[in-house]
Amino acid sequence: xxxxxxxxxxxxxxxxxxxxxxxxxxxxxxxxxxxxxxxxxxxxxxxxxxxxxxxxxxxxxxxxxxxxxxxxxxxxxxxxxxxxxxxxxxxxxxxxxxxxxxxxxxxxxxxxxxxxxxxxxxxxxxxxxxxxxxxxxxxxxxxxxxxxxxxxxxxxxxxxxxxxxxxxxxxxxxxxxxxxxxxxxxxxxxxxxxxxxxxxxxxxxxxxxxxxxxxxxxxxxxxxxxxxxxxxxxxxxxxxxxxxxxxx
Amino acid sequence: xxxxxxxxxxxxxxxxxxxxxxxxxxxxxxxxxxxxxxxxxxxxxxxxxxxxxxxxxxxxxxxxxxxxxxxxxxxxxxxxxxxxxxxxxxxxxxxxxxxxxxxxxxxxxxxxxxxxxxxxxxxxxxxxxxxxxxxxxxxxxxxxxxxxxxxxxxxxxxxxxxxxxxxxxxxxxxxxxxxxxxxxxxxxxxxxxxxxxxxxxxxxxxxxxxxxxxxxxxxxxxxxxxxxxx
Numbered sequence: 001x002x003x004x005x006x007x008x009x010x011x012x013x014x015x016x017x018x019x020x021x022x023x024x025x026x027x028x029x030x031x032x033x034x035x036x037x038x039x040x041x042x043x044x045x046x047x048x049x050x051x052x053x054x055x056x057x058x059x060x061x062x063x064x065x066x067x068x069x070x071x072x073x074x075x076x077x078x079x080x081x082x083x084x085x086x087x088x089x090x091x092x093x094x095x096x097x098x099x100x101x102x103x104x105x106x107x108x109x110x111x112x113x114x115x116x117x118x119x120x121x122x123x124x125x126x127x128x129x130x131x132x133x134x135x136x137x138x139x140x141x142x143x144x145x146x147x148x149x150x151x152x153x154x155x156x157x158x159x160x161x162x163x164x165x166x167x168x169x170x171x172x173x174x175x176x177x178x179x180x181x182x183x184x185x186x187x188x189x190x191x192x193x194x195x196x197x198x199x200x201x202x203x204x205x206x207x208x209x210x211x212x213x214x215x216x217x218x219x220x221x222x223x224x225x226x227x228x229x230x231x232x233x234x235x236x237x238x239x240x241x242x243x244x245x246x247x248x
Numbered sequence: 249x250x251x252x253x254x255x256x257x258x259x260x261x262x263x264x265x266x267x268x269x270x271x272x273x274x275x276x277x278x279x280x281x282x283x284x285x286x287x288x289x290x291x292x293x294x295x296x297x298x299x300x301x302x303x304x305x306x307x308x309x310x311x312x313x314x315x316x317x318x319x320x321x322x323x324x325x326x327x328x329x330x331x332x333x334x335x336x337x338x339x340x341x342x343x344x345x346x347x348x349x350x351x352x353x354x355x356x357x358x359x360x361x362x363x364x365x366x367x368x369x370x371x372x373x374x375x376x377x378x379x380x381x382x383x384x385x386x387x388x389x390x391x392x393x394x395x396x397x398x399x400x401x402x403x404x405x406x407x408x409x410x411x412x413x414x415x416x417x418x419x420x421x422x423x424x425x426x427x428x429x430x431x432x433x434x435x436x437x438x439x440x441x442x443x444x445x446x447x448x449x450x451x452x453x454x455x456x457x458x459x460x461x462x463x464x465x466x467x468x469x470x471x472x473x474x475x476x477x478x
Contacts, residue, residue: 024283024287027283028286031286031290050452052368053368053422054366055422055423055425055454056423057425057426058425059427059428062431063430063433068434119291119294121298122297123294125297125301126293126297126301128430131428132301141427145432145436149432149436149437149439152439153433153438156435156438160435214434217438217439218439222438222439
């Protein structure tokens with residue numbers, strides 16, 4: 001009598017399918033955050049005005065930036081939630097190891113990023129429709145997206161979300177490894193922000209790191225940067241997860 | 249229609265919130281069977297509204313032309329030179345000026361007083377020997393734009409009237425522009441070939457207004473205005 005051999009990839013696929021079903025609630029939070037983002041955006045994201053004796057102007061700008069900001073937070077927090085003990089213990093329903101569990105999580109987060117990116121594109125277009133209908137002003141201008149811009153932008157958003165899930169996953173694993181990171185990481189984040197506010201001209205590490213991605217105008221280089229950073233973050237998280245305590 | 253959409257969004261938010269609060273208190277926040285249905289409905293709504301945003305282009309029409317970066321730079325250059333050209337009496341040679349309205353008034357005598365109540369129109373007077381018993385008034389202006397949209401046509405000409413020997417230039421109507429702009433979200437402009445992300449310019453300029461008055465050569469002019477050939 002012999003036991004059937006199962007490959008790592010088969011286990012990962014099974015776990016991924018399981019996670020698609022059991023983590024459906026993640027998409028509810030995505031939906032809610034997008035709706036909140038749309039509602040926030042309806043108030044306008046910026047504007048200005050001015051004038052003289054004979055002339056005055058008021059400008060109001062709209063875009064999907066609020067929705068995107070909410071999505072990034074969603075991606076980051078969702079990845080952290082996936083690393084929590086309760087979710088890791090779900091994987092014990094399968095004959096699996098930490099590697100397969102991590103790979104299935106990465107696949108799921110990648111899938112969630114794609115869903116997030118596509119729904120963002122749709123949500124931002126819905127916001128545009130609301131703006132066009134709700135506003136009754138002299139001039140309503142809408143910048144049209146070319147197909148190339150739409151395609152590059154969509155992949156760009158998915159990559160940003162994937163990067164945030166990678167960061168969230170690493171942060172989650174760090175916290176699981178040692179609870180001191182619950183205090184240490186926010187302290188580093190807010191400390192860095194306070195430094196940049198107090199010393200307005202001083203650049204901080206956090207902002208500089210962000211610029212590496214945000215200022216990149218070459219799509220290929222941006223893709224490589226995100227994939228490299230995500231690989232490093234997920235790789236570190238996998239390494240950290242090997243040292244986590246086992247289920248008793 | 250707009251109210252219905254808003255109410256629908258609020259309804260979705262309410263359903264989502266109700267579901268969220270239920271899930272949040274349950275032992276498994278990230279699970280549930282009704283979530284798939286709700287998310288599917290959400291996707292369908294998004295698909296419908298997003299499709300509509302492409303189908304309804306009427307709302308995004310605007311009553312004006314977009315000026316390019318080059319056109320705006322050229323207008324700014326012309327604006328800086330135009331005053332000296334008009335001051336030297338060569339208004340016909342000035343580039344970037346558009347003639348908006350003309351008036352012609354018969355006048356008797358050789359005296360003219362000019363009263364201008366327009367705060368932004370500059371008044372220039374040219375004495376022309378070939379003109380007799382009349383004065384010719386022309387309103388010129390340069391381009392005006394807000395956020396790269398040409399709004400020159402929104403500015404009306406001032407009312408001009410001649411009462412005996414006094415030419416009155418009344419103030420122009422106040423122009424108020426309310427602009428709503430839906431811009432592309434950040435990642436859609438990040439990879440723009442023309443560097444749109446960093447070099448986008450939102451030009452705003454109120455054009456110059458000139459009231460150019462041609463009077464008979466022997467006329468004595470007093471009041472507000474600069475005589476270009478005296």
